[in-house]
Amino acid sequence: MSPDLPPKKRLFEQFARVAKALASANRLALLEALAQGERSVETLSQAVDMSVANTSHHLQILRDGGLVQSRKEGLQVIYRLTDDAIPTVVGGICGLAERHLAEVERIVRENFDRRDSLTPVRRDQLLQMARAGEATVIDVRPAGEYEAGHIPGAINIPLDTLPERLAELPIEQEIVAYCRGPYCMLAFEAVEKLRLSGYRARRLEDGFPEWKAEQLPIAKHTQ
Incomplete structure (x- = not known):
């Protein structure tokens, strides 16, 4: 230069x-x-x-x-x-593309919006629900990702283990599932399985990176 x-x-x-x-x-x-x-x-x-x-x-x-x-x-x-704000920057690009690129809007509508018609839980809502004991939060990412950082109080139930671990979840309480971000299918699939098993379930609006970027409380696995 x-x-x-x-x-x-x-x-x-x-x-x-x-x-x-x-x-x-x-x-x-x-x-x-x-x-x-x-x-x-x-x-x-x-x-x-x-x-x-x-x-x-x-x-x-x-x-x-x-x-x-x-x-x-x-x-x-x-x-x-290098910076916890990077997911926010990427999220801004994705949001811009959703609003102004027809192909992106179509992919999101056909593969995400149609799969779950219920309004997802906002981050601030989940924080209040968890603190009040009004929801059970499950992290459906692989164990290694959960151990690196997760929402405090969240139970790690990787998606492939969910069917055999349903008995661990309270049937009378709403379950909120989260995974890697707004385009991660793990939480969508977890919510589908939970609803088919008779649970009230919703997903977090995005995922752990966005939660962390907002400087909300996080926890890490300890031996």
Whole structure:
């Protein structure tokens, strides 16, 4: 970049580096995975269904854009988000696309809105319900994501274990399920299973990353 450019132009060039790092479906998937907690390259490659080499390539671009950082842990390279506000930024882009791109609106309507007609629970509502003992909160993400951080008081019931763990849930109380974010299908599927089993169930409006970005209380697994 030429030092002769005006400061505003130089700043916009740097801002564009961040936007360029975001301009990939694979990298958005990696950011969603990292929003659940820090992970190794190998674990991330499994989470987003890419090869380790391809995952490393995209992580390098995200790091160059200032969105992730890494550290060594033995032979593993562990990545994390640089800022808890990143899910909010990505959410803003997604919301803009929903409002102004017809294809996005169609995909959301056909695959998400039609699947659950009940109004999801807002974050502030869930906080009040949980504190008042008016709801049982379940985290249907895999155990490793739950251990990295979760809503206080939430019970970890990964989706594939839900059928055999239904007896742990109170039939007389509303169940609120959450997972990785607004486009994560785990919570939708959990709510469907719960309703078919006679439970009153709804999902959180988005997921754990958005909860954390709002600086609401979080808990971590302790041995």
